[in-house]
Amino acid sequence: MYEKSFRELRVDYIDYYLLHSIGGGGVDGLRARFLDNGVLEFLLREREAGRIRHLGFSYHGDVSAFDFLLDHQDEYHWDFAQIQMNYLDWRHASLNKGGWRRDADAEYLYDKLEKTGVQAVVMEPLRGGALARMRKDLAQRLTALRPNDSLASWAFRWVGSHPNILTTLSGMNEMSHMVDNVRTFSPLDPCTEAENHLLEEIADVMAGFPVIPCTTCAYCMPCPYGVDIPGNFAYYNEAVDQKILPLPDKQSADYMSRKQQFTEGLRKALPDTSKWANQCTDCEECLKKCPQQIRIPNQMSRIVETLRRK
Numbered sequence: 001m002y003e004k005s006f007r008e009l010r011v012d013y014i015d016y017y018l019l020h021s022i023g024g025g026g027v028d029g030l031r032a033r034f035l036d037n038g039v040l041e042f043l044l045r046e047r048e049a050g051r052i053r054h055l056g057f058s059y060h061g062d063v064s065a066f067d068f069l070l071d072h073q074d075e076y077h078w079d080f081a082q083i084q085m086n087y088l089d090w091r092h093a094s095l096n097k098g099g100w101r102r103d104a105d106a107e108y109l110y111d112k113l114e115k116t117g118v119q120a121v122v123m124e125p126l127r128g129g130a131l132a133r134m135r136k137d138l139a140q141r142l143t144a145l146r147p148n149d150s151l152a153s154w155a156f157r158w159v160g161s162h163p164n165i166l167t168t169l170s171g172m173n174e175m176s177h178m179v180d181n182v183r184t185f186s187p188l189d190p191c192t193e194a195e196n197h198l199l200e201e202i203a204d205v206m207a208g209f210p211v212i213p214c215t216t217c218a219y220c221m222p223c224p225y226g227v228d229i230p231g232n233f234a235y236y237n238e239a240v241d242q243k244i245l246p247l248p249d250k251q252s253a254d255y256m257s258r259k260q261q262f263t264e265g266l267r268k269a270l271p272d273t274s275k276w277a278n279q280c281t282d283c284e285e286c287l288k289k290c291p292q293q294i295r296i297p298n299q300m301s302r303i304v305e306t307l308r309r310k
Contacts, residue, residue, distance in 0.1 A: 002046075017043065017052045018082060021291060022069065023061025030065040044076065056121070058082035060291035063104040070116045080166050082121040083109045086131060087158045087199045089124070092207040110162065119166035122159050126170070128215025130206075131155040135241050138202050145195070152177070153184040154191075158199055161190040210246055211237045212299045213292055220286040220296060228275035229286060229296060235269040236303055247306065262306055277303035 005014065019040070022030050034040045046052045056079055059066045069076060084093070085106040093105045113120050126132050132152040142154050159168050172178050191199070214233035223229055239245045244261050248254060270276060280300040290296060 002043075006051075013051045013053060016054045016056065016080065017046075018055070018080075019043075019057040021060050022057045023059050023063070023065045024288070026062035026064045027068050029062075030068060040076070054079035056080035056082065056118075058121075058123070059109065060084070061293060063108070066104070066109065067112070070112055070118065073116050073118070078116075078118045080119045080121050081113055082123055082169075083113070084124040085110060085120065085122045085159060086125050086127045086155055088127050088131065088203045088206055090203065091200075092203060110164065114164040120162075120164055121166050122168045124215055125159045125168050126152055126155050128217070129171075130211075130215075130237070133241075134202070134206065135209075138205060141198065141202065145198070149184075150180050153180060154195075154199065156181065156184045157189060157191050158196070160185065160188045161196075209240055211240050212302075213294060215292060217291065219291055220289045223280075224283065224285055225279050225281050226274050227277065227279050227300070228270055229300075231270050231275060232266075232277045232303055233299065235266050236299075236306075238269075239265060245306065259306070266303075266307075276307075277301075278307060280304070 006012065019034055022034070025032070043052060043055055047055045055076075057069060059081060066081075069078065070081075083106060089106040091105050091107055110120055132150070132155070134151060139151055142149075142151060146154075156168060156170070159165060170177070170181055172181065212233045214230055214237070216230040216234055218230050220229045236245070239262050244258050244265065247258055247262070266276065267273075277300040280297055282297040282300075284297060286296045
């Protein structure tokens with residue numbers, strides 16, 4: 001794979017090369033994938049020879065692997081590390097993941113990188129877009145202060161206000177997204193203390209939402225049984241944002257109305273019912289693929305239960 005990269009890129013050195021997604025399986029998984037087989041040793045030699053200019057890793061999952069690599073900085077001399085960092089995950093990552101492996105908040109990851117002298121590459125600055133399409137009452141608190149700024153720009157400004165950031169990765173689907181991002185960083189207007197406090201308050205509120213922490217990366221796909229995993233999760237979270245969910249008590253006057261709203265909305269979002277959550281067989285094939293460590297079958301059962309309630 002490494003040699004093929006040089007042929008396809010038509011270069012004789014690579015600026016930034018990383019070990020992808022360390023953390024799955026903890027230190028044992030790290031050893032099996034990169035250490036015991038000599039892969040990391042090989043890459044260190046390649047950096048010494050100048051064919052790799054900067055060597056790093058991206059992190060998801062068990063924080064013990066992250067700690068291990070940075071605790072051996074005197075041996076590895078990492079140049080950068082890619083972490084998930086945004087103002088929601090800063091102190092609520094573990095709470096929001098609902099995960100099945102030991103995880104850490106972004107504040108811990110960033111602080112350890114800064115203390116170790118390793119620059120951070122930031123992924124998921126918008127938390128899969130959640131910070132760009134938040135609930136209306138929360139969004140109004142931001143637009144009241146900066147009416148000409150997008151919700152996304154708040155998240156990017158927050159990340160960019162931290163000094164130990166090498167670059168911030170943004171998934172842009174439209175030209176308007178690129179224009180907005182360039183405007184945000186040209187030049188960057190760092191968040192004030194009052195703005196940081198406001199974003200912290202909004203994060204605290206969002207952390208209490210009963211949402212599924214999916215960033216729609218689709219690494220879990222394809223499902224062997226045809227379930228559209230990110231599609232189901234995206235609609236479920238939309239229903240929470242629209243206050244359709246959670247459903248009220250069955251004795252409530254609007255219980256059936258909101259249940260019907262949920263079902264009709266799901267049908268619009270996923271017209272093909274063979275892709276619905278009720279097709280999940282709990283095979284757990286998706287678990288090892290999810291960088292957010294979501295217990296996907298368990299979360300699917302939440303959707304199924306909502307559809308079945310009478």
